[in-house]
Amino acid sequence: MKDFIESPYVRDMAKTTNNLYRHGWDERNGGNVSLRLTKEEVEAFSGTDKVLREIPIKFDASELAGKYYLVTGTGRYFKNMIDYPERDMGLVRISDAGNRVDLMWGFNDGGEPTSEFPAHLMSHIERLKQNPNQRVIMHCHPTNLVAMTFTVPLSSKRFSRTLWKMHPESIVVFPEGIGVIPYMCPGTNEIGEKTAAKMRDFRVVVWPHHGVFAAGDSLDETYGLVETVEKSALIYTTIQQQGGVILQSITDKDFRDLIKRFDLKPNEEFLTPDAATELVK
Template identity: 90%
Template sequence: MTDFIDSPYVKNLAKTTENLYRHGWDERNGGNVSLRLTKDEVEAYAGTDKVLRQITIKFDASELAGKYYLVTGTGRYFKNMIEYPERDMGLVRISEAGNSVDLMWGFNDGGEPTSEFPAHLMSHIERLKKNPNQRVIMHCHPTNLVAMSFTLPLESKVFSRTLWQMHPESIVVFPEGVGVIPYMCPGTNEIGEKTANKMQDYRVVLWPHHGVFAAGDSLDETYGLVETVEKSALIYTTIQAQGGKILQSITDKDLHDLCKRFDLTPNPEFLSAAETATV
């Protein structure tokens, strides 16, 4: 039986974190990722049948009792994860009581899950209600999107419409838009609760002046979601650097045509049939 360290889950998470670092979205020990695995997926690998130790978490995750998560560690540098996966990530199982996790693999130097793990679990709970195939929560710091949070009103509609108008793929990839919460101190249950509440309607939630939380069915899908949002933010930033004067743009009719072509329903609060003005 193959050891868990050689599983595609470990390899794909390490590759994803390296890509996040290379993009400049997870400097130093910034950012964190959690990937839900099924019991069958875990038990197919050697070295995952013993509880190595219990780790307390500051959140009641009993709704997720028995579920497994491969999660990045607190204080870990994403640039190192591909070389030291068994040190910098861990496989945990949510306890029945919900206030601790069983470490099944990894964190072999005594490490623990990211300090944002309670926030991850809150968002996992909400997204699983919307999509039973949901697996990933990803937190990172996309540079241009964060920059926009200093110059645009912190409103979901403003951000969503602005990003949609920057590139045709935007409304196709995130037709529900982007959720925006107020600036809050990271690493707290309060910001986790606010984010999870937004996750009821959005797969990407902007933390102003900081970064994003994103959800998806796979590492690739979630990474691609953030990548698309950030590409639109880069185009917006480039326009501003060129003087900000827009001579032509993607119109509401264009956005409706895109949704019709790809059989999508855009957020009706942000793009109704009656809307003709641009942001």
């Protein structure tokens, strides 16, 4: 039986965090990722059968009692994770009481889960209610999307329609649109609660002037979701750099054609244009 460090979960986490760093979305110790694993997936590898440490968490996660999460560590640089996975990430199990986690592997220098871990767990709870296959929460700082939060009104509908109009892939990849919350102090349960409430309807939630929280079935799928949102934001930014004059764009009829072609279930509220949300005519 192979040790857990040789598992595809550690490998994929290291690869994904390295890609996030190389994209410039997770500078210094910015960003965090958590991946839910099943008991069977964990027990298929050695070195995960005893509790190494008990780590308190400032959130009642009893709703997730017994679940395992591979999570990045607080204060860790994503650029280093590919070289030091057993130091910079850890496998934890939520205790029955929900007020601590049991460390089963990793954080071998005394580290702990990201300070945003309570916010991750809140979003995991909400996404599990929507889709039991959802197992990833990813927080990162996509440059062009963050820049938009300084110049575009902080409206979920306005952001969603603007990004949809930048590229036909957008409505295909995130037909529900994206959620936007007000600016809030990061690292608090309050921002976690606000984010989780939006996660009931959206897989991507924008933290203005900061970054995004995104949810998905796998690390690749979640990464691709953020990548698509950021590509549309990049196109929008490029248009503004070219003078911001739009002569033609994807229309509402084009949206309907895409919905029919790809059998989408879009956010009908966001499909209806109005003067307040039409940044891109």
